[in-house]
Amino acid sequence: MPELPEVQGLATFLAERLRGRTVVAADVAQIAALKTYDPPLGALVGRTVTGVARHGKWLDVDADGVHLVFHLSRGGWVRWSERSPTTPVRARLGGGGGGRAATLALRVRLEDASGLDLTEAGTRKRLAVHVVRDPQEVEQVRTLGVDPLGADFGPAVLGGLMRARNQQVKGLLRDQRVIAGIGNAYSDEILHVAGTSPFRLTGTYDDADVVVLHEAIVSTLSTAVAAASGRPAAELKDAKRAGMRVHGRTGLECPVCGDVVREVSFADSSLQYCPTCQTDGKVLADRRLSRIVR
Template sequence: MPELPEVESLVRFLDGRAAGRTVAAVDVGAISALKTFSPAPVDLVGRSVVHATRHGKWIDVVTAAPAGADVSPVHLVVHLARAGWLRWYEQVPSTPVRPGRSPIALRVRLDDGSGFDLTEAGTRKRLAVHVVRDPAEVPMIASLGVEPLGDDFTVARLAELASARNQQLKGLLRDQHLIAGIGNAYSDEILHAARLSPFTLTRSLGADDVARLHGVVVQVLTQALEASSGRPAAELKDAKRRGMQVHGRAGQACPVCGDTVLEVSFADSALQYCPTCQTGGRPLADRRMSRLLR
């Protein structure tokens, strides 16, 4: 799933190429991806792209009407979910989008022939497209937590979040209502760098632990953003994989200590960690709601 660094890089890439262009056509390839009906996707046609921005893991393409028309902005808001992506074209293919016959959920063509597809692989379709007057109309955006690279994300704020409810640390980092933009991959990376078990209970953290975790969150996300910044959209997935220390590397050597990276599997996801760096050398039980083996 694209997370904050990749989504921010996609937004910057899109903003640099689409801003100032006019939407020439919008084709829906998967009606299931469209979560709103008014405004309709066709209502974007003729509007100019003002800029692209981000809310957590959500992409927001802001459009404005021609002078003298409806002056209120219309937002194309997208959540790529686990298997979604944005594919940019300098020249959009002339072949029509065939609903149900390709991975294309939505195609946007701009007035200079460039544009992008929103695609989704696999059979579990979760990509979400909203066309709205205000991003806050999307409940998941309205309820997003603090941006971890924003000024509001302070050590004190993290301490408040950690003490509000006694939950597993990985759950805190992934909860979009608390901290926006961190998912499965970067939570693994953050916890590894902070030398903390994913199953550590948040209320057990001391002041030094919270301060260290805060610093690592900012550092890991900043470094990932710097590594992906300026890359074409097509290169971002590979750049993310190359930057991982433990996530997706079960069975490989930890680059810090050399121990073998282990995995805990759940029904539809998995986490990776280093026993030496994070759990005092003890493996975690590989089952749902796992606790340290005794």
């Protein structure tokens, strides 16, 4: 799933290509992906793109006051074409295609024949597309928490969020209503940089610990945003994987201490961590089988 750095990279990439260009066609292929009906998707046609923004993990294309706001979820992606296909788009109710292959969900064509496709891979279709007059009409955007790269996100703000509810720190980092834009991958990376267990309770952090975690959040995300900057959309996934220190690296050496990166599995996801760097050498038990060793 693309997270804040990749979504920021996509926002920059799309802004450079869309701004100032007029939409000549907008067609939905996966009907279930379109979550709104007023204004209709066709309201984008004839309007000029004035900007592209990021709200957490949501992308927002502003076409003269009509916003195409979308969340790529786990299997969604953006594909850019200098010569967008002109073949008619067939709308369908289901996901179509089957298997893991990416299928077209939405196509937007521009006046110079370029365009973007929103695609989604996998059988579980979660791509969410909204056409609205104001991004705040999308509940998931309106209820987003603080942006971790925003000027107002300091150690004091983070400390207040952590003390508002005593919970596992990884859960707090991933809660979009608290901090917007961090998902499973970058929460693993942040906690490794901070040298803390993913299951440590937020109520146990003193002021010095909060400062360390804050620095880990900002440095990890800033580095990833810089790595994504200027890359075409097709390269962002590989750039994300290449920058990971523990996430997705189960069984490999920790680049900091040389210990083996371990994994805790859940029903539909997993996390990775380094015992030496994060848990004083303790191996966390698989949550599916037994209680967690904190």
